[in-house]
């Protein structure tokens with residue numbers, strides 16, 4: 001079980017503008033993609049490599065490529081969609097699965113409405129992405145759905161995590177590594193992250 005807070009200055013700088021209430025959907029989307037790409041660089045650090053023989057203009061060379069099938073990127077709808085493009089910029093051969101969840105307004109429990117995942121999940125490293133890890137209910141259910149479809153190596157990528165969400169995922173899925181750009185202070189009475197960035201789905205898609 002591990003928690004990595006990716007505190008690279010570029011990530012922290014861009015996250016500040018993502019949080020800013022004056023940032024509109026166009027910049028919010030662009031910045032979310034950029035941060036997701038920067039985070040993906042670290043999240044993929046342990047992808048296995050294999051040797052290949054190639055020819056450079058100078059002659060034969062033995063060098064490395066990523067071994068086997070690469071990634072499955074699984075955004076939690078809606079807000080996770082904002083991170084997919086940035087990850088695909090780095091790993092264009094990744095397959096993309098989608099898990100649709102929304103939080104019930106009264107119980108905050110996640111409600112599943114869609115699940116379409118690549119069939120070969122067991123052979124891929126799976127990156128589940130969602131900008132917000134609040135109570136952790138959505139992320140934890142998404143991990144469960146991925147495991148039920150064969151996923152074995154699973155990483156969770158969020159922009160902002162609350163201590164409560166981290167604790168729940170670590171309790172229910174101690175085998176999943178969590179990557180985030182920030183661990184915030186707490187949840188408000190409506191289970192929104194403080195100071196957070198507000199409602200990620202609404203800010204991405206302008207549905208406030």
Ligand code: PRP
Nearest residue numbers: 077078079102103134135136137138201
């Ligand atoms: C938000 C967010 C996460 C979830 C986090 O989704 O995008 O999926 O809440 O909260 P949790 O950790 O307490 O489960 P929301 O339900 O607002 O749906 P949306 O992305 O479609 O707006």
Ligand code: URA
Nearest residue numbers: 134192193198199200
């Ligand atoms: N979902 C969001 O979009 N933001 C939060 O702060 C919590 C859940």
